Amino acid sequence: MKYDVVVIGGGIVGLATAYQLLKKKPQLKLILVEKEKQLCRHQTGNNSGVIHSGLYYKPGSLKAKNCINGYQMLLDFCNEEGVPYELCGKVVVATDEFQKPLLENLYKRGLENGLHEISKLSLEQLKEIEPHVNGIAAIKVPYTGIIDYTAVAEKYAEKIRQWGGTIVLGEKVTAIREKASSTWVETPAQALETALVINCGGLYSDKLARKTSDEVDLKIIPFRGEYFKLKPEKEYLVKHLIYPVPDPNFPFLGVHFTRMINGGIEAGPNAVLAFRREGYKKSQIHLGELMESLFWPGFQKVAWKYWKTGMGEMYRSFSKAAFTKALQKLIPEIEENDLVDGGAGVRAQACDRTGGLLDDFAIYEAKNAINVCNAPSPAATSSLSIGDTVSNLAIQRF
Template identity: 45%
Template sequence: MRHVTVIGGGIIGLAVAWKLTGRGYRVTVLEKEDHWAAHQTGHNSNVVHAGLYYRPGSLKARLSVAGNRSMVAFAREHGVPVEVCGKLVVATSEAELPALGVLAERAEANGVPATMLEPAQAAEYEPEVTCVRALRVHSTAVIDFPAVCRVLATLARDAGADLRLNSPALGIRTGDRGGVEVATPHGVVASDVLVNCAGLHSDRVARLAGFTPSARIVPFRGEYYTLRPERRHLVRGLIYPVPDPALPFLGVHLTRMLDGSVHAGPNAVPALRREGYRWRDVSPGDLLDTLTFPGTWRFARRYAFPVGWDEVRRSLSKRRFAASLARLVPAVTPDDIVRHDSGVRAQALLPDGRLADDFLVEESRGQVHVLNAPSPAATSALEIASHIVDRVTAHA
């Protein structure tokens, strides 16, 4: 029986492990933290995306549309809370209507069910929203992704996978007889194939394995607020802005969670360490890694002013954050929001300063490296896992 080592215990690593056991592989999962879904999966918006935003034909488009269906079906089959609530993408000015029209075209091209609404129709879904037109995306859902991970871990373990917490990869080399050997604090794991699902550290794991990745991980922190309980009635579901196609992120939005709370955000600011959930979380080594990469400076020349500076000011000013939300729901004021958790996005940056805009999976002999899997990776996790397992089969 062929043996595969998976590094990373987020939703993609666990989904890969489960799918591999279903194909008859022996599997070992190595996770450096003491629990599953410790970073990106455990700090995201818990939205099952529909596949609206992504370039038709891209991996993101294909795998997120299929992933929306498979993730909702998985949750219902295994008792994970999920609600298909839909969302509104709202144009708050005439200037945003062309971009909203492009989104409607992408929805049609990608097979995403969506309906264009006039303001009175949008108000039937979200009475407090302001818009000149809105796109209703019907298949968007909210879910508990950490609960999905707990189920995946149980399924993989029950199928024979060896799941190891507190097991960082300290060294990786090709074995004397082929295959891959991974050194951990608890001994060496030898296997035929390595799958790198290390998220925020995926490029480092690749280099540790002797592989030169085409991109560098540059961390961005997304900060969230939440509406005070007495103001939750302002939002019934999910309300998103029309994204600026010239900018790399979606913009702050409002999401009603499964427990009835309403989260607002995230913004996007540079994180000063790869697991930097607060401004005071600083790693000199991580900063050096970012600042010595040429792509960082090329990206900064493109986006630092005014876009990046505006994001930083919004991070530091509750008033500015609330003003961004009030573009969507005018009744929201600074007094209505309180600080909530943050997440860190493992964004792959190319040497020319461009963000990798699609899922990025690269390979060498006996190795498969998942180097860019930000949102909608959680949505697409089961489909990404199948894609990766197909790659593993080609190596095994």
């Protein structure tokens, strides 16, 4: 079968890209291929459902631009399509003196990114809106919200089908080959001839990218984020989303409290190396994938640089008491028996050969392919903007 475009990956970024392409050029013959039997089985379906404001990201970076643009595009889409969300706001809280200048830097970054409604909170103001939170300084970010990203992605899929696009589930891409003037995308069930491949393969995006180009020199390192949930009788402790000041020496946000759009409060996540790319439990191990991570020169440098923080994250993964202690920095009233097992997600974090965990979205173009190789958080918030960016690159090919 011949297509203009084959999109690989049925997560929110792949679906948003296909959606944006067909919105702009509905005459394109497009197919999206997903290896699972359902859409959004991985990062999209296992994230915390936060609508990010763009507070954390370096001004001018792809993350900052796409998050801020994507934020409004997402809200407009949800308003038009009737997808529920809530802009409940969040507070970022400093609990130690050394965090105060870091919080001030975060506040300034937010202003640089156009978030003019963020505000510093006095301790009295903090206690008024979050009476159970412990802190010595805080900022409020009213833009932040909560949503079900699977519901958003399924709405993208509905629009794709309405505009004549095809979505195929349960077919894993096994090869991408150049033949004459065309590219062939092969699954066990079929071979798809196409002019352009768009790789939105998430946890396997690097492997797919290397099928299209020899110049992609990075590795996806899977980091599992584990959550607990608060017992219903303790949900009164959390009014907004509550975040710590992020550790500048570690590329994750730290354990926090998240209200969920369908009810309940999540506490977490930590960030530990997963022993397989889709390793949602400690017991899920793929020796080959684990060795790929451990022997990647860039990861070895990351592990050496962050070993102390990493060991702390791993300890919290095995110790509910230690996890509780980390949460108590924000809400001292939390007790270990207030937490019940939640779930886990795996973040596809790209790592280059020299030891850098890529801090920005990464999109690589090849002869007949566009590879989205690093799209962790805030990719869900940014999905329509990322899709807009990638679709513009794609349209230039036609």
